Amino acid sequence: MTLLQEQLSLVADVTAEERARRLTSAGTAWNERITADAGAAALTYRVIGRGVGSVATEIRAGKHLFLVDEPGALAGDDAAASPVEYALGALVSCQVVVFRLYAQALGLTIDEIEITAEGDLDVRKLFGIDESGRAGFHDVRVRVDITGPDTAEQYEELRRVVDAHCPVLDLFANPVPTSGVLV
Structure with a gap:
């Protein structure tokens, strides 16, 4: 099984009704949070990258780890996008x-x-x-x-x-x- 197949198995295929429920629930929750405290709308994202190999980068975004690379013509190993x-x-x-x-x-x-x-x-x-x-x-x-x-x-x-x-x-x-x- 490839990494993509493993990741896709974590993303359940949902019904239209389940998707609608999730979207409505998320919108309602954010509206309530922001109405109660306008500061809740301000988010800061943090991503950390570490150089590996020739020109590749190991990226950590929260609990997620992924690789970024370049094709051979740009000095990379073409190991990732x-x-x-x-x-x-x-x-x-x-x-x-x-x-x-x-x-x-x-x-x-x-x-x-x-x-x-x-x-x-x-x-x-x-x-x-x-x-x-x-x-x-x-x-x-x-x-x-x-x-x-x-x-x-x-x-x-x-x-x-x-x-x-x-x-x-x-x-x-x-x-x-x-x-x-x-x-």
């Missing part, structure tokens, strides 16, 4: 969560959802060949395939709502104050 692939994966997975959350809130049904993200990156800045461009993606495209009984117009409105509320899309779309320190 690259940092930019994880970034696109974070965008896709956040979109899935927010689509499900707002579909529930708006009374829409999602039978199946599949999201594809593609990002274009020019490596000239990464390798110091040309300092004028961006080091990161210069274009990202997200394709959302939803099946369900609702109308195309309703799903398009859902997409607009999701785009306005998705935290990882916000990271991609807007500059975030970031600081660093060498210790």
